[in-house]
Amino acid sequence: MLDTIAITMNDSQFQIRDYERFSPSAEGLFKPPYYRLGGRGNFSCYQNPTKSDMQKGIYKPRLTLTKRMRHGGFAISLRVEFSAPKLILGNNFDELVETDFDNVIQTLLKRLESMGVYTDYERLADSEMSAIHYSKNIPLTDYSNCSMIINELQKLDLNKKLDIAGTDYRNNGQSIRFHTNSFEVTFYDKIKDLQQAKTSEKRVIEKDNHMQSDLFTTRQFPKQFDVIRMEIRLGNRAKIKQVFNKLGIEKKLTFSRLFAPDISKKVLQYYWQEIWQDLKIPLMANDDIADTYRQIQSQTGYKPAKTMQLFGAIKMVQELGIRGARSLIEENADVKTWQRLKKDIDSLQLSNKTKFTALANIGKAIDKFEPLKLADYEI
Numbered sequence: 001m002l003d004t005i006a007i008t009m010n011d012s013q014f015q016i017r018d019y020e021r022f023s024p025s026a027e028g029l030f031k032p033p034y035y036r037l038g039g040r041g042n043f044s045c046y047q048n049p050t051k052s053d054m055q056k057g058i059y060k061p062r063l064t065l066t067k068r069m070r071h072g073g074f075a076i077s078l079r080v081e082f083s084a085p086k087l088i089l090g091n092n093f094d095e096l097v098e099t100d101f102d103n104v105i106q107t108l109l110k111r112l113e114s115m116g117v118y119t120d121y122e123r124l125a126d127s128e129m130s131a132i133h134y135s136k137n138i139p140l141t142d143y144s145n146c147s148m149i150i151n152e153l154q155k156l157d158l159n160k161k162l163d164i165a166g167t168d169y170r171n172n173g174q175s176i177r178f179h180t181n182s183f184e185v186t187f188y189d190k191i192k193d194l195q196q197a198k199t200s201e202k203r204v205i206e207k208d209n210h211m212q213s214d215l216f217t218t219r220q221f222p223k224q225f226d227v228i229r230m231e232i233r234l235g236n237r238a239k240i241k242q243v244f245n246k247l248g249i250e251k252k253l254t255f256s257r258l259f260a261p262d263i264s265k266k267v268l269q270y271y272w273q274e275i276w277q278d279l280k281i282p283l284m285a286n287d288d289i290a291d292t293y294r295q296i297q298s299q300t301g302y303k304p305a306k307t308m309q310l311f312g313a314i315k316m317v318q319e320l321g322i323r324g325a326r327s328l329i330e331e332n333a334d335v336k337t338w339q340r341l342k343k344d345i346d347s348l349q350l351s352n353k354t355k356f357t358a359l360a361n362i363g364k365a366i367d368k369f370e371p372l373k374l375a376d377y378e379i
Contacts, residue, residue, distance in 0.1 A: 001096045001264050001371065003231070006081040006131035007255050013123040014078050018116025022047045022065055029076060030068045041069040044141065046259055047115055054210030059086045062109050067156050078117065079130060082108065083208065084259075089378065091212035093137055093190065095371035103257045125256040132240060132258065134231045134267045135373040136189060138365040140226040144358035146189035147173045149228055152355060153187055153275070155321030156283040161274055175205050184233040185271055191216060191227055218379040227372075243267065265369045273368050276359075281317045281345050283356045310348075313341045 019027040022045035028035040035043040044067075049060040061082035068075050088103050096104070105124055112119060114245040131204055140146065150169075155178050162185065168177040174196070175188030188205045194216070197209035213347050234240045240253060251257045292314075297307045316325040327336050 001135070001261055002084055002094050002132060003135040004081065004083050004131070004133035004233075005129065005255070006079055007047070007124075008126040009078045009080070009119065009123065009127045009132040010078040010175055011078075013127060014112075014117055014119040016065070017118055021116040022063070031064060037067065037069060043067050049208065051060050051210055054208060057090055059083070059090065059208070059211055060115060061087075061108065063115060063117065080108075080112070081131070082125075086208065086211065087111070091215055091374075092206070093212070093215065093274070093374050094134075095135075095137060095373075098259065099260055101256070105255075105367050126254050128237070129148060129240065129253045129255060129258050130237055131235050134230050134264045135229060135231040136268055136366055136369070138228050138230065138362055139372060139377060140228060140358070140361070141222065141224060141377070142358070142361070144226075144361075145370065146192070146228045148355065149328050149358055149362070150174070150176050150187055150189070152279065152282055152359060155317065155324075156275065156278045157321065157323035157326065158185070158275065158278065159323075161278065162271070170203060170205075176249060177205075182235040182239045184231070184235070185275070186229075186231040186233065188229055190229045215374075218373070221374075221377055223377060225377055226360070230268060230272070230366075234266055251321075261369060266364065268366050272363055274284075276363060278322060279359060280313065281322060281342075281343050283359065292350065296348060299348055300344065310341070310344055314345060314350075317345075354375065 005337075016022075016026050016030070018024045019030070024035075024045055025044045029043065029045060037043050045065045047063040047065075050059075053060055055155060058084070061080045064081075064321065066079070066081040068077070074240065083092050084100075084104050085094060085096055088100060089096075090108050105121055109119065109121065109124060140149075154169055154173075156178075158167075158178050162178065162199065162349060163180065163183075164178045164179075164185075165180045168179070169175075170177070174192045175186065178185040189284060190206075193204050193206050194209055197204045198213055201207075203211070224268050225309065234310050243249075244251065247270055249263055249266065251263065252262075293307060293311055295303070296310050296314075297304075300307065300310070302310070313325065313329075316328065329338050329341070
């Protein structure tokens with residue numbers, strides 16, 4: 001479902017009733033002497049949730065009030081960024097359902113009022129989405145773990161397929177992030193990220209962990225219980241429109257229209273399928289060398305030399321990842337050599353059953369799209 005959301009409201013959709021709650025004071029955006037807008041033609045005032053509020057279990061959104069030059073005049077907008085599950089549930093391990101929308105709106109109205117901002121239900125529901133994080137928390141209860149899954153994901157080469165600019169692999173295998181400036185595909189160990197936040201917020205994936213920091217100290221769960229989280233982060237309206245056009249999603253980009261599990265599921269399914277196709281090679285060979293060799297030979301009919309070539313390429317991908325294996329092969333061969341090898345490998349039907357099952361369970365969880373409730377796993 002949706003987790004982090006950013007909505008943008010124009011100045012006809014809200015009123016600021018307490019300028020001093022913003023830093024710097026928002027008065028200079030509305031009354032003389034006005035703030036100078038600077039070289040970029042804009043000026044922003046901010047209001048963020050405090051650590052004290054979080055520790056008391058009071059979750060508030062992050063507010064950015066901005067004045068810009070527009071067509072010879074000025075426009076003022078309010079960006080409201082928040083985690084919808086944290087807003088009404090106090091954590092984002094538990095997941096929302098469509099019927100939670102009314103509760104989200106009503107709670108957000110109260111929080112905004114406490115921050116000196118007034119709006120109403122209809123204006124808030126009809127405000128435009130400017131960023132969305134689609135997410136799925138996937139429980140691992142079969143003795144597989146997040147580290148094993150993330151290590152396999154590290155072997156992928158998604159740069160061209162998903163138009164990715166870079167890959168970050170953090171905190172000793174606790175997370176992996178494929179990203180551009182406006183887009184991310186992220187997988188991380190949800191429980192370890194929360195534990196990391198208790199030490200330092202600098203290297204964690206999740207913001208604002210204070211209010212859920214004691215979630216696993218006050219409640220008891222099975223030893224083998226892990227939660228891996230998949231997130232698709234669409235960072236601006238242009239990226240949201242691009243992804244929706246690709247998936248044939250025809251929706252007005254408003255809060256009420258996009259608070260929909262069918263859209264969340266469709267986006268997550270699409271990106272998981274793109275990833276799953278490239279996971280096939282790293283997951284192919286099992287630990288029985290003779291069995292793998294025989295399977296390759298029986299499925300292809302190749303002679304020993306060609307069979308060994310495919311076997312070696314699969315093992316290279318398992319050790320170095322697709323990007324590493326391709327780079328090594330192309331040091332002494334042209335691009336077509338790798339393309340021929342990959343085509344042959346793609347035609348094979350092999351699998352490392354343990355790793356295959358653990359990763360296949362992610363796809364199954366997205367297909368089922370049942371909301372995670374921690375209470376279902378609590379001892």
